[in-house]
Amino acid sequence: MPRVYVVREQTLKDMETRILVGDGVELYRAPGVFDFAAEQLLAFPHEPRTEPPKFFVEDSRRGRASTDFEQALQIYEWIGPLSETEARDKRLWAWMAHVPFADYTRERWPIPADTKEARNSILKHWFVRGEGRSSLRRHSVARLWWAIHLTRAPWEQDESMRVLVNVNDPYVYARVLLGNQEVFFHTLEREFGSDRRILIALLEVLRRSARPQTPLVKWLAREVNLACQYRELHLLPVEELIAFIESLATLERESSART
Amino acid sequence: MARRSRPTSFPHPVVGIGDDIAGQLLCNAPDFDFGADTTVVLVDGLVVTNQTIAGLVRDQKAAFTVRVGCGATYYRETFRTHEARLRLTLPSATLVGDVEVQVRVCALQRIEQYGPVQLHPDYGDRTFDVQAGDVLALGADYALRVEKQFDPLAADIPSIMRLQKGKHLSGPFEVNFGGEQIILILSAEDYENYGIASRNEPELVHAALVMPVLCEAIRIIRRRADEDEMMTGLNWFRRLAAMMDARRIDENDEVLTAAQKLLDMPLSRAFKSVARKSEEA
Numbered sequence: 070m071p072r073v074y075v076v077r078e079q080t081l082k083d084m085e086t087r088i089l090v091g092d093g094v095e096l097y098r099a100p101g102v103f104d105f106a107a108e109q110l111l112a113f114p115h116e117p118r119t120e121p122p123k124f125f126v127e128d129s130r131r132g133r134a135s136t137d138f139e140q141a142l143q144i145y146e147w148i149g150p151l152s153e154t155e156a157r158d159k160r161l162w163a164w165m166a167h168v169p170f171a172d173y174t175r176e177r178w179p180i181p182a183d184t185k186e187a188r189n190s191i192l193k194h195w196f197v198r199g200e201g202r203s204s205l206r207r208h209s210v211a212r213l214w215w216a217i218h219l220t221r222a223p224w225e226q227d228e229s230m231r232v233l234v235n236v237n238d239p240y241v242y243a244r245v246l247l248g249n250q251e252v253f254f255h256t257l258e259r260e261f262g263s264d265r266r267i268l269i270a271l272l273e274v275l276r277r278s279a280r281p282q283t284p285l286v287k288w289l290a291r292e293v294n295l296a297c298q299y300r301e302l303h304l305l306p307v308e309e310l311i312a313f314i315e316s317l318a319t320l321e322r323e324s325s326a327r328t
Numbered sequence: 329m330a331r332r333s334r335p336t337s338f339p340h341p342v343v344g345i346g347d348d349i350a351g352q353l354l355c356n357a358p359d360f361d362f363g364a365d366t367t368v369v370l371v372d373g374l375v376v377t378n379q380t381i382a383g384l385v386r387d388q389k390a391a392f393t394v395r396v397g398c399g400a401t402y403y404r405e406t407f408r409t410h411e412a413r414l415r416l417t418l419p420s421a422t423l424v425g426d427v428e429v430q431v432r433v434c435a436l437q438r439i440e441q442y443g444p445v446q447l448h449p450d451y452g453d454r455t456f457d458v459q460a461g462d463v464l465a466l467g468a469d470y471a472l473r474v475e476k477q478f479d480p481l482a483a484d485i486p487s488i489m490r491l492q493k494g495k496h497l498s499g500p501f502e503v504n505f506g507g508e509q510i511i512l513i514l515s516a517e518d519y520e521n522y523g524i525a526s527r528n529e530p531e532l533v534h535a536a537l538v539m540p541v542l543c544e545a546i547r548i549i550r551r552r553a554d555e556d557e558m559m560t561g562l563n564w565f566r567r568l569a570a571m572m573d574a575r576r577i578d579e580n581d582e583v584l585t586a587a588q589k590l591l592d593m594p595l596s597r598a599f600k601s602v603a604r605k606s607e608e609a
Contacts, residue, residue: 108592111574111575112574112575112576114573114574114576152419152421153401153402153403153419153421153422153424154401154420154421154422154424155421156401157400157401157424157425200399200400200425200426201399201400202399202400202402205402215402219402257402260397260399260404261404262402263397263398263399263402263403263404264404264405264406298338299337299338299339299342299462299463300434300459300461300462300463301393301395301406301432301434301461301462301463302461303395303404303405303406303461304391304393304406304408304434304436304460304461305460305461309460
């Protein structure tokens with residue numbers, strides 16, 4: 070039975086220090102997993118039933134992102150549901166990136182040749198640093214687990230979203246979220262992205278729209294963020310919320326037609 | 329709890345923004361009661377002093393709203409009430425790091441020709457159409473730092489034990505397992521020396537003081553089905569049981585072995601520490 074571990078706090082600090090001031094960067098360029106001594110790890114109280122999935126990552130930038138959804142699904146199914154506190158644990162995600170998904174992390178987020186850039190890239194994608202939303206959004210594995218966690222069958226989490234039930238596809242919104250890097254960035258980076266009701270309503274509008282997703286999500290994220298300052302969108306019934314965001318999408322279409 | 333306000337511009341006059349409308353939205357600082365599984369948040373003393381808005385709340389056309397947000401766990405939810413008091417029960421797992429609480433009054437339906445009393449004279453007789461969800465009054469924003477309540481993986485034994493100075497000048501230490509934490513009562517003499525020892529030789533303190541107490545605590549956990557049923561609700565009992573589960577320590581492990589695993593082999597650490605210091609000397 071495969072085991073899941075977390076990297077001890079002190080080891081984590083040592084690893085980060087080695088990247089910042091030592092020769093750590095070079096270790097990340099070599100293929101393969103990182104070795105940890107038993108005393109550097111703690112067993113995580115979740116036991117996956119299978120071996121971790123192996124991923125093939127395409128070379129091109131677009132190609133690397135094109136399989137995010139399928140990989141997210143496999144990672145979520147392998148790790149399983151966790152409590153939010155567990156899924157916030159930087160020690161867990163460090164182990165994930167350095168052991169079962171080390172090659173994946175290296176291929177999905179290639180390490181730049183420049184040492185300073187390499188250092189930043191490693192700290193962003195192999196470690197969860199800080200407590201803000203962006204720290205999880207950047208981590209190679211955490212971002213995929215959280216994308217599924219935040220969007221999976223929302224009608225099961227919130228009675229008010231039963232109007233959106235899609236019995237055939239509990240991952241309908243994960244597909245939208247991970248289908249375009251800009252959607253992922255502009256929703257989860259902003260504060261409203263933490264409100265599941267608003268996030269799902271926005272993803273539903275994107276799902277229904279035939280407009281190019283990148284300019285639309287940039288527009289909607291900005292406008293929804295602004296509306297949240299003077300309006301408690303969470304209080305609206307989901308259908309009204311969707312209608313409101315659709316009215317914002319109409320403005321984007323009109324604005325785009327004028328330019 | 330820090331209290332802070334956020335200046336924001338609104339498309340309609342709002343209580344709490346400059347001198348748009350006379351009045352205030354008041355409440356007491358939220359009270360958090362953290363439990364292992366759920367956290368109770370109590371916001372009381374909710375009152376809005378502008379008569380028009382107070383009337384809308386009374387008529388259930390508007391409500392006091394409390395938005396709880398935690399960026400670290402992607403959690404944000406807004407709750408509402410028409411009463412002066414709101415009691416929320418939230419999953420503790422969603423609250424870690426910086427937690428924000430924002431208190432508002434918001435419209436629950438479209439209100440046409442909204443013209444609150446005591447509007448700033450510059451507005452004259454002007455009225456506004458307000459949408460469902462629009463903020464009518466702005467209260468304080470509160471920020472709270474929530475440390476992770478309990479991490480069973482860290483096997484944080486000090487979190488379940490507390491040292492106390494006893495009334496006896498010298499002699500053996502005593503232990504009280506009856507409270508939320510295990511209390512180790514040292515003689516006055518040992519208590520004085522403990523500070524020096526724990527700074528210089530923490531491994532020895534683990535081996536000589538914490539280890540035997542932990543052995544006894546594990547024995548108590550294993551007897552819980554019998555005479556110690558009252559203890560199962562105690563904080564130290566639940567935490568220690570969770571630490572043992574997390575480390576996969578079960579009935580097959582001898583008590584001594586279990587305690588050594590939880591303390592990361594204190595005797596070996598103590599020997600290594602002494603050897604290292606001898607070499608350095």
